[in-house]
Amino acid sequence: MSVTPAEARIDLDAVRDNVAALRGRAAPAALMAVVKADGYGHGMVPAARAALAGGAHQLGVAHIAEALALRAAGLRAPVLAWLTTPGDRYADAVAADVELSAGAGWALDEIAHAARTTGRAAAVHLKADTGLSRGGATPAEWPDLVAAAAKYEADGVVQVVGVWSHLARADEPGHPSIARQLAAFGAALDQAAAAGLRPRLRHLANSPATLTLPAARYDMVRPGLACYGLTPVPQLGPPATFGLRPAMTLLGRLAGVKRVPAGAGVSYGHTYVTDRETTLALVPLGYGDGVPRAASSRAEVLLAGRRRRIAGRVCMDQFVVDLGDDAASPGDEALLFGPGDAGEPTAQDWARLLDTISYEIVTRVGARVPRTYTGTGV
Ligand SMILES: *Cc1c(COP(=O)(O)O)cnc(C)c1O
Numbered sequence: 001m002s003v004t005p006a007e008a009r010i011d012l013d014a015v016r017d018n019v020a021a022l023r024g025r026a027a028p029a030a031l032m033a034v035v036k037a038d039g040y041g042h043g044m045v046p047a048a049r050a051a052l053a054g055g056a057h058q059l060g061v062a063h064i065a066e067a068l069a070l071r072a073a074g075l076r077a078p079v080l081a082w083l084t085t086p087g088d089r090y091a092d093a094v095a096a097d098v099e100l101s102a103g104a105g106w107a108l109d110e111i112a113h114a115a116r117t118t119g120r121a122a123a124v125h126l127k128a129d130t131g132l133s134r135g136g137a138t139p140a141e142w143p144d145l146v147a148a149a150a151k152y153e154a155d156g157v158v159q160v161v162g163v164w165s166h167l168a169r170a171d172e173p174g175h176p177s178i179a180r181q182l183a184a185f186g187a188a189l190d191q192a193a194a195a196g197l198r199p200r201l202r203h204l205a206n207s208p209a210t211l212t213l214p215a216a217r218y219d220m221v222r223p224g225l226a227c228y229g230l231t232p233v234p235q236l237g238p239p240a241t242f243g244l245r246p247a248m249t250l251l252g253r254l255a256g257v258k259r260v261p262a263g264a265g266v267s268y269g270h271t272y273v274t275d276r277e278t279t280l281a282l283v284p285l286g287y288g289d290g291v292p293r294a295a296s297s298r299a300e301v302l303l304a305g306r307r308r309r310i311a312g313r314v315c316m317d318q319f320v321v322d323l324g325d326d327a328a329s330p331g332d333e334a335l336l337f338g339p340g341d342a343g344e345p346t347a348q349d350w351a352r353l354l355d356t357i358s359y360e361i362v363t364r365v366g367a368r369v370p371r372t373y374t375g376t377g378v
Contacts (some may be wrong), residue, residue, distance in 0.1 A: 003331070004250040005284035006369050011376030012044050014051040014247040014339075019054030020231050021243040022221070025208055028219040030057040032080065033205065041290075041362040042248055043371045045073040050229055050375075056294030060106040060222055064089045067098040078126055082164070083135065090114035092121045099161060103105040103127035103136035108148055112157045112214030125201070126150065126192065128308055130184035131177060142188055146195040153197070161190050162201035167216070170208035171232045180216060208232040211242050220309055229339070230358040234348050238340075246346060249364050250339030250369070254280035254303075254330050255318065266320050271296055272312030278321040280311070283334045291336070292365035295319075298353050304328040304342035306344055309351040337361065 023031045027293045033056035039047030041171040048059050048070055059075070061067050062083040065226060070079055079358075081093060082101035082229065091114040093100055102108040102124050115122040126149055129136035135144045152158040161255075165185050169175040185204055202218040207226035209216040225232050228364045229246040231239045239246060259279055266280065274280075281303060287293045300307040311322040321334065335344035346356040 003253065004370050005255060006289060008041070008332040008365050008369050008371050009249040009251065009338075010046065010371055010373050011245070011247045011249075011339075012046060012101055012373055013319035014052035014229050014245040015042070015227060016054035016375070018247070019051045019056050019227050020129060021173055022223050022226055023055045024208055025242075026205070026217050026221040029205075030220040031203070032056065032058040032220055032222045033227050034060040034206075034222060035070070035227075036060065036062040037226065037363050038361065040224060040367040042226050043373070044069065046074055046371075047074075047227070048077075056227075058220070060224075061269070062172055064093045064098065066098075067362065068092060068096055070100070071096045071194050076319070082125070082127065086110065086287070091118050094118045094120060096287050097123075099123040099125060101135075102128050102142070102145070102149070103129065103306070105145060105148055108145065108152065108158070111206050112152045115157045119157060122158045123161045124158045125132045125164050125203075126160055126197075126199070128163065128165045128185060128188035130165040130167075130181040130188065130204075130371055132166050134166065139184065142191055144194075146192045146197060150195045152175070152204070155365070158199045160192075160199050162203060162220075163197070164201070164203045164222075165191055167204060167206060167209055170206055170213060170216070173208075173212045173233065173282075178209075178213065178216075185219060188253045193207075206232070208221075213234070220279060222300075228362065230347055232357070232359075234352075234358075238346075238348070246337075246339040248252045248347070248365070249344070250282040250285070250336040251333045251338075252285040252336065254281050254328060254332045254334060255284040256280075257323075257328050257330055257332075265298075270315055270323070272320075274322065279325065281321045281323050281328050281332075281334070283319055283321060284318050285369070286315045286317040286319060286335065288366060290353055291319065292356075292361075292364070294354050299350050300338070300345050300353075301340060304332065307343065307345065 043292035127136035205216040207223040
């Protein structure tokens with residue numbers, strides 16, 4: 001069996017159990033597990049299978065290509081793709097029974113055209129912009145969008161199965177924008193009903209809303225991050241507060257260990273200089289693998305029994321750790337982050353140190369890092 005320099009170990013039981021916990025919390029609302037961006041770095045297809053094993057009713061992705069990759073892997077569960085551009089693979093999506101979002105007239109027209117050429121009705125989720133000012137129809141555009149959708153539905157070209165929106169500040173429970181968005185969503189739903197639409201799936205809640213805002217659950221919740229065991233509201237406690245367990249452990253196996261004298265400049269720019277004779281360990285992960293260069297001399301890894309700060313610059317493929325007089329051998333595992341069981345940092349620890357969010361830490365783990373899977377989630 002060959003051993004790789006680095007590895008992202010994914011605990012599929014954790015994904016399955018996280019989804020089951022979220023589903024229990026959101027019930028009787030259904031759950032769409034969001035597996036975009038390669039399942040937030042965890043591997044889209046295995047993550048999707050584990051989520052379905054945990055009781056997810058449906059899958060959600062950004063791009064049509066992601067939805068088609070799920071279909072190509074043999075997954076038959078309902079899938080929604082919500083981020084499309086003119087000329088996109090709408091016909092392939094309709095033919096593969098992929099549900100599509102339309103937040104503008106042009107998108108609805110593209111979907112209707114694809115449905116006509118494919119010879120089957122397209123399942124559409126109409127997207128309202130309730131205050132995020134990202135995708136979706138503004139309140140001014142919404143009446144025309146629902147009227148156009150009602151007409152296409154009457155023609156048998158599309159079926160409006162959902163009406164949905166997205167929250168801007170759900171990770172700040174109690175923020176006044178949340179109540180404003182709920183009210184705007186209610187108004188959008190009323191207008192859709194007045195236009196004769198009867199969507200069976202009204203959905204608004206991302207992970208933070210699923211965890212903290214029962215009023216946002218409607219017919220279905222749409223968590224991503226929480227499925228992977230990370231919390232979007234770290235100010236409310238660690239993932240276990242919500243019955244969640246981080247699924248990804250990122251590790252590198254030491255590619256070298258050596259003694260160097262005092263005064264040795266370490267890594268590019270010599271931003272770290274040894275203050276005495278010491279042992280340096282070389283970890284084969286770098287910004288080419290998604291380890292942020294901003295982690296230079298900041299983030300910590302678990303190595304040789306305790307946490308140690310990265311010594312100097314993170315390079316494209318590697319970084320150095322100063323072990324002092326502690327011992328380690330080539331091949332030993334350095335844990336960058338994981339659930340924290342062994343004392344390793346968490347993705348949230350990395351996020352806090354780097355002034356970002358745990359979403360970015362796990363999602364940016366690069367394609368060069370092999371994902372290995374444990375557990376029986378599939
Ligand atoms: C990514 C995404 C989600 C999932 O968000 P999380 O905060 O990870 O739960 C839900 N809906 C939309 C539209 C998204 O883009």
